[in-house]
Amino acid sequence: MNIxxxxAQAYLLGQLAKADGAEKGFGREMMEHAFELFQGGNEMFGCRVVRLDCRDALMHYYESFGFVFIGKNRKSDLNQMIAII
Ligand SMILES: CC(C)(COP(=O)(O)OP(=O)(O)OC[C@H]1O[C@@H](n2cnc3c(N)ncnc32)[C@H](O)[C@@H]1OP(=O)(O)O)[C@@H](O)C(=O)NCCC(=O)NCCS
Incomplete structure (x- = not known):
């Protein structure tokens, strides 16, 4: 994990969003593509941690991709989550 x-170095999954009108599930496609890119990075330079910050409402969504809650951010308004690839 290069600690x-x-x-620990990590890939930041930031500002994930789909356009208004994009079909349901397009976010999942973006996530799968992002994980393919992270896997390529892991093969090139070994980093295995992906992190993101999200609102409470989206925690279950990200848990469905294997993310786990590790703590609140400094302002305590967002949840920090990580996944190991
Ligand atoms: C996050 C996002 C990319 C997911 O896209 P998607 O995979 O196509 O998924 P959907 O938008 O169809 O949502 C799937 C599930 O995620 C959850 N979810 C998504 N947006 C939510 C919200 N604003 N509040 C609560 N739950 C939400 C719901 O469980 C939803 O399932 P449901 O529609 O059956 O209730 C898309 O919802 C989006 O662009 N949201 C606005 C930007 C945003 O909040 N990004 C998150 C930054 S951390």
Missing amino acids: DRGV
Whole structure:
């Protein structure tokens, strides 16, 4: 996991969003594509952690992709979640 001085390098999954009118499930397709890219990164340079911040309402959605809650952010308004690839 490349942990150095208490810091684990991670891919940041940020600003995931689909356009208004995009069909239901398009977000899932984007997530699958993102994980393919992360897997390519893992093969090239070894990083296995993916992280994101999300609102309470989306925690179950991300859990369905294998993310787990690790704590609140500094402002305590978002949930920090990670997945290991
Ligand atoms: C997140 C997103 C990309 C997921 O796209 P998707 O995989 O196509 O999934 P859907 O939008 O059909 O939602 C799937 C499930 O996620 C959950 N979900 C999505 N948006 C939600 C919201 N605003 N509040 C609560 N639950 C939500 C629901 O469980 C939903 O299932 P349901 O429609 O059967 O209730 C899309 O909802 C989106 O663009 N949202 C707006 C931007 C956003 O909030 N991004 C998250 C940043 S962390």
